[in-house]
Amino acid sequence: MDRELVGIYGLAALFILIVLRIPVALAMLLTGVVGTFVLSLVSPFIKFGPYLLQFKTALWNSVANYDLSVVPLFILMGYLAAETGLSRDLFRGLSALTRKVRGGVAMATILACAGFGAVSGSSIATASTMSRVALPELRKLHYNEGLSTGVLAAGGTLGILIPPSVALVIYAIVVEASIIEMFQAAVIPGLLAVVFFLIVIRFKVSRNPELAPALAPMTDHDVRAALVRLVPVGLIFGAIIVGLGMGLFTPTPAAAIGVFLILVYGGFLRAVSAEGLTLARLKNALLATAKTASMIYFILFAADILKGFFARTNLPAALSEWAAGAALDPTMILIVMLLILIVLGCFMESLSMILVIVPFFWPVLVQLNGGDFVSADNAAFGMTTHDLRIWFGILALVVVELGLITPPVGLNVFVIKSFSPSTSLGTIFKGVSSFFAIELVRVGLIVFVPALALTLPRVL
Amino acid sequence: MPFITLLRRAVHTWALFGGVLLLGIVIVTAVNAAGFAANMIARAFGGHVSGVPGYEDAVTMLVGVAALSMFPYCQWRGGHAAVDVVMQLAPGWANRAVCTLTSILMVVVAVVMAVMLTQGAIEMRQDSVETPVLGWPVWVFVPTAVISCTLWAFVAAVQVFVGPETGDGP
Numbered sequence: 298m299d300r301e302l303v304g305i306y307g308l309a310a311l312f313i314l315i316v317l318r319i320p321v322a323l324a325m326l327l328t329g330v331v332g333t334f335v336l337s338l339v340s341p342f343i344k345f346g347p348y349l350l351q352f353k354t355a356l357w358n359s360v361a362n363y364d365l366s367v368v369p370l371f372i373l374m375g376y377l378a379a380e381t382g383l384s385r386d387l388f389r390g391l392s393a394l395t396r397k398v399r400g401g402v403a404m405a406t407i408l409a410c411a412g413f414g415a416v417s418g419s420s421i422a423t424a425s426t427m428s429r430v431a432l433p434e435l436r437k438l439h440y441n442e443g444l445s446t447g448v449l450a451a452g453g454t455l456g457i458l459i460p461p462s463v464a465l466v467i468y469a470i471v472v473e474a475s476i477i478e479m480f481q482a483a484v485i486p487g488l489l490a491v492v493f494f495l496i497v498i499r500f501k502v503s504r505n506p507e508l509a510p511a512l513a514p515m516t517d518h519d520v521r522a523a524l525v526r527l528v529p530v531g532l533i534f535g536a537i538i539v540g541l542g543m544g545l546f547t548p549t550p551a552a553a554i555g556v557f558l559i560l561v562y563g564g565f566l567r568a569v570s571a572e573g574l575t576l577a578r579l580k581n582a583l584l585a586t587a588k589t590a591s592m593i594y595f596i597l598f599a600a601d602i603l604k605g606f607f608a609r610t611n612l613p614a615a616l617s618e619w620a621a622g623a624a625l626d627p628t629m630i631l632i633v634m635l636l637i638l639i640v641l642g643c644f645m646e647s648l649s650m651i652l653v654i655v656p657f658f659w660p661v662l663v664q665l666n667g668g669d670f671v672s673a674d675n676a677a678f679g680m681t682t683h684d685l686r687i688w689f690g691i692l693a694l695v696v697v698e699l700g701l702i703t704p705p706v707g708l709n710v711f712v713i714k715s716f717s718p719s720t721s722l723g724t725i726f727k728g729v730s731s732f733f734a735i736e737l738v739r740v741g742l743i744v745f746v747p748a749l750a751l752t753l754p755r756v757l
Numbered sequence: 758m759p760f761i762t763l764l765r766r767a768v769h770t771w772a773l774f775g776g777v778l779l780l781g782i783v784i785v786t787a788v789n790a791a792g793f794a795a796n797m798i799a800r801a802f803g804g805h806v807s808g809v810p811g812y813e814d815a816v817t818m819l820v821g822v823a824a825l826s827m828f829p830y831c832q833w834r835g836g837h838a839a840v841d842v843v844m845q846l847a848p849g850w851a852n853r854a855v856c857t858l859t860s861i862l863m864v865v866v867a868v869v870m871a872v873m874l875t876q877g878a879i880e881m882r883q884d885s886v887e888t889p890v891l892g893w894p895v896w897v898f899v900p901t902a903v904i905s906c907t908l909w910a911f912v913a914a915v916q917v918f919v920g921p922e923t924g925d926g927p
Contacts, residue, residue, distance in 0.1 A: 318844040318855050320837035323862055353877030356870050357902055361821025361895075363813045369779055369824060546790075549816065553786030560783070583776030584769070587827035588836040594824045595837060646838035 304610030329602035369590035370552035375417030381563035390527025400502035410452030424453025447728025600652035617660035642700015775826030811891035829908035835921025867910035
């Protein structure tokens with residue numbers, strides 16, 4: 298049996314295990330180890346005994362990694378921001394600013410999702426945290442249920458792209474791109490999503506004003522109080538984003554300083570009021586971090602083992618050789634890849650998807666573009682491999698986002714449903730449909746105008 | 758005290774130990790960043806303030822210990838990402854079978870990792886593997902990883918019979 302055929306069987310086994318609800322990391326690990334055992338039976342050059350010896354240090358080496366230390370720190374920052382009430386202050390402050398506009402509180406929800414998404418770096422965390430904060434308020438103000446839940450499901454997707462994002466860090470590590478350049482590249486597409494979502498809300502509300510009732514103005518005192526609480530949130534989030542964007546910090550110090558600032562602010566709030574950070578809330582944040590961070594670390598470890606297996610099968614190299622030999626339209630292949638990512642993004646956790654799929658797609662794209670060392674003038678996509686790495690990363694993450702709100706199984710929709718059991722899935726999907734449509738426009742724009750992703754890394 | 762209560766307490770405490778190490782990284786980083794900022798000012802006056810020596814070494818070791826200490830808690834809370842789309846349509850017995858199989862496989866993985874890491878630590882000690890800048894012996898940190906994997910195996914073994922803890926909270 299060919300090694301490539303073992304690889305194809307391995308890929309099929311992996312997806313079967315995942316569909317059977319075996320945890321993704323465990324499925325990857327099993328496929329990697331059992332697949333290598335099968336390979337050792339069919340290939341005389343692969344020895345299973347020596348292969349197993351790597352496990353003496355593999356787990357330790359995959360967690361004791363400075364580059365990856367940013368992952369638990371960003372996660373901790375997100376949970377601390379939620380426990381300290383920063384997400385609530387962000388939403389209330391933005392609501393005070395936008396309340397006069399019809400649909401303004403829904404717009405504030407999108408802006409708050411963008412702000413919180415920046416620190417949490419996770420779409421699911423953004424959707425669940427902001428649902429807890431914004432949904433009761435939107436209900437109290439009699440916003441339409443479909444609009445409210447749709448806004449939260451769509452706003453939640455911003456977490457994966459708006460930097461600093463854990464998914465961007467992982468992608469950068471997988472394809473050996475610069476994390477800072479990936480963050481810079483994500484800024485314009487992320488802001489574009491925010492602007493598009495705001496336009497959708499404005500459009501929907503102007504067509505059907507009943508979706509968002511006109512609100513009585515807040516008293517000056519209330520507005521002032523909300524805005525005062527917005528200032529420290531803006532300063533903390535702004536310091537991290539600007540510091541990273543300008544290259545003042547590398548990701549790990551940025552995340553650690555973010556955690557430090559939130560701890561100091563939370564402690565200060567606690568000292569002067571009944572709010573802020575208590576020991577119980579700190580413990581909650583640490584335990585929530587433990588759960589999410591180890592889920593990610595286990596996936597990263599398993600992905601390393603799986604990557605080794607697929608490399609031994611020669612499958613990614615065979616795919617890229619095939620792509621180089623076949624007369625394929627690069628843009629069409631790219632679009633097919635993006636469609637596959639959208640479909641998988643509906644039900645698969647975004648990090649695992651990046652780790653499983655990108656190592657297959659990436660060599661094919663490089664070959665389609667003209668090889669590793671092609672110049673921009675001779676490249677099929679009109680850019681160097683370095684730029685292709687950044688552009689494809691942004692595109693991949695945007696479509697993974699899209700998968701989170703794609704009917705019938707978009708994960709974010711189910712997160713919102715868990716916070717609003719009385720709202721039917723149909724209502725939420727209907728509410729999110731216009732955001733889905735505008736997201737398709739954004740994907741098209743990034744595909745055909747790569748400068749949207751590539752300008753900032755070139756300029757900064 | 759029943760075994761499960763004891764295990765629960767041990768797993769929570771071990772995860773919080775990992776969290777405290779993360780907070781340690783935060784403090785070391787803040788001191789390091791303050792050192793860099795002070796150095797920028799000092800350089801204007803011809804002076805020099807150094808950051809934390811071997812900062813990356815320290816963070817690498819601490820995050821290794823912290824990350825693995827969180828594994829048992831993630832297992833306890835059933836936190837590993839899984840795709841629920843098809844199995845939610847399957848009958849209850851099929852779901853229970855998958856849960857049991859998953860827990861058994863996790864026990865195997867955790868036990869193998871604990872044994873392998875023990876051997877790895879012994880070899881690292883024999884080979885005098887050290888961190889590049891601080892020269893800390895790496896094997897000193899690995900026993901915490903063995904403890905984490907052992908706890909992880911116990912949690913998965915318990916879940917073969919009772920399933921993961923669910924409900925609200927972290």
